């Protein structure tokens with residue numbers, strides 16, 4: 001078992017997709033399984049951290065000792081994260097839906113056979129990572145974001161580090177057909193203000209343990 005090097009620290013982790021309702025029976029979602037985030041929550045808890053896992057809808061069970069809060073939408077996820085502060089560490093792995101339906105219909109939308117469907121107006125969701133990274137008394141000492149990209153991975157990830165104001169970015173290539181999104185393995189780069197490390201293709205549990213060890217080192221006395 002790893003040393004309890006994060007004892008006394010509070011870590012906030014987000015995981016999974018969000019579901020953004022269109023009407024009572026339909027929603028916008030994505031292919032995130034939540035596995036990487038759940039593995040990170042487990043790895044931080046194994047190192048002694050108190051872990052709050054704010055999770056979108058997934059098929060996973062909470063790792064032992066982790067306090068899980070279930071949410072559906074991006075706006076609920078942001079509210080749950082803010083309610084969980086203060087935290088020393090925030091690792092935001094959730095694949096938050098960028099957009100939601102601008103108007104949630106109170107009744108099931110009806111199809112009209114033979115008629116062209118109406119366009120679906122979208123609204124931009126809040127960016128939880130940018131919110132938690134913003135300077136303020138409740139800003140966690142270490143905020144880690146993820147960047148899942150299909151193109152220009154490192155350039156986009158570096159731009160994200162600057163734009164969102166987080167401390168580290170874990171960048172992964174989710175190109176179609178590489179099996180990472182929803183799969184068991186991950187191949188990541190860790191971008192910090194000091195540079196970029198490339199890790200080998202590893203099971204998501206091992207990526208989580210490597211990241212948790214890096215986080216523990218960052219908080220070592």
Ligand code: C5P
Pocket residue numbers: 014074092093094095096097098125126127128129130144145146147148160
């Ligand atoms: O902008 P993009 O979605 O690529 O950024 C990914 C990172 O930002 C991830 O850490 C994700 O959890 C976080 N994010 C967020 N809220 C959003 C969109 C992304 O926290 N609305």
